[in-house]
Each structure stands twice: as structure tokens, then as C-alpha cells.
Amino acid sequence: MPRDQAGRASAGKGIPSGQMTYFLSLGSNLGDRKRNVDRARRSIERSGIKILRASSVYRTEPVDVRDQPWFLNQVLKVRTGLKPQELLDLAKSIEKKMGRVPAANKDPRTIDIDILLAEDTVIDTPRLTIPHPRLAMRNFVLVPLREIAPKTVHPLLRVTIRDLARRSGDRSFVIKHQQALSRSRAGSKAAEG
Numbered sequence: 001m002p003r004d005q006a007g008r009a010s011a012g013k014g015i016p017s018g019q020m021t022y023f024l025s026l027g028s029n030l031g032d033r034k035r036n037v038d039r040a041r042r043s044i045e046r047s048g049i050k051i052l053r054a055s056s057v058y059r060t061e062p063v064d065v066r067d068q069p070w071f072l073n074q075v076l077k078v079r080t081g082l083k084p085q086e087l088l089d090l091a092k093s094i095e096k097k098m099g100r101v102p103a104a105n106k107d108p109r110t111i112d113i114d115i116l117l118a119e120d121t122v123i124d125t126p127r128l129t130i131p132h133p134r135l136a137m138r139n140f141v142l143v144p145l146r147e148i149a150p151k152t153v154h155p156l157l158r159v160t161i162r163d164l165a166r167r168s169g170d171r172s173f174v175i176k177h178q179q180a181l182s183r184s185r186a187g188s189k190a191a192e193g
């Protein structure tokens, strides 16, 4: 497919020129986490970005950090005319609007919005790296991403998301939020967090 300088698909195959498909990750482990994820998704939609698919919301164990509340995570497939840098600006402005304090990198956050993939585009700048560099080693991204895009191929690793999830060495716990809610109503310890 022909591409312009930003790596966006240009005309052809019935795809409107200048539009790009992205996968975004939403995460929250501070405050009303479900409300935060829902609000972020609505803000994205209100800014004119088309949400093509949304994964289930997952309850996930914090990776890299100890003694933190569990996260709620969701992955979105979206379509927009925004360039990657513009989409990052938008993500940061939504994070700011939702009261994310620019504290130390790994502190609990009301909302974290990351760009995971932008079709076959590869970007490596200090401000923006696509594909997201930690995508392949994080169950909290791979499991929701696999739910909505198992056959999508990682443009650098050249393997499908399904295979990345299968090969992931990350042993952290990821469970659908709804499932965790019903288990906790039944009194199961596994639903904690």
C-alpha cells in the first residue's frame, strides 16, 4: 500500500487518504479506575477519533512496581487523520485534563494513554517510540490486544500478537474485570486487587 512520509496509508483499497489505524492502551490505578478508563475512552471519541474496537477491561497486576494498586487496562483500535505526534499530544492533554500529576515515572496514575502500534510505522525519537518498546513484554498490553487483534503483526518483530502473547515471559496476573467482579462477589481470593 502506498504511504506518505509519515508512513500513513494513502489512497487505494477504499481507505480514505491520510487516515491511520492505531492501537492505544489505557491504564489506571488511582481513584475510580473504571470511571477513569471510561472517561478517557469518551474523551478520545469526543475529539473526533473513531473507535473501531475496544477490548474488555482487564484487572492487571502492576509490573515493575511493588506495593501499588492493581490497574484496570483496556486496548482500543482507533482510526484518525492525526499523525503519531499529534495523537501523542492529544493523549497527553487528556491525561492532564484528567488530573494526572507528572510525578515520578512509575507512581500510581489516574490515567496512562500509550500508543502501541501505528500500522507498519516505526518511530524512534526521545518523545515517541512506536511500536511501544515494552509492548512485547507486558501481559497487561498483550492480553487485551490479543482479544481484538490476534493476527496483527508487530512491524519490527514480524510476529503476530497471538504469538507474542504465547511467548511472553511475563507471569503477571491479568483477568477480565467483569470476571473478577463476579468472583469477588462469590468470595474468591483470586479476584483481589
Ligand code: ADP
Binding pocket: 088, 105, 112, 113, 114, 115, 116, 126, 127, 128, 129, 130, 131, 132, 133
Ligand atoms: P509509561 O507510559 O512508560 O509508564 P509515561 O506515561 O510517564 O510512562 O510516559 C513517559 C513518556 O514516554 C511520555 O512523556 C512520552 O513522551 C513517552 N513516550 C514514548 N513513546 C510513547 C508511546 N508510544 N506512547 C506514549 N508515550 C510515549
Ligand code: MG
Binding pocket: 112, 113, 114
Ligand atoms: Mg504512558
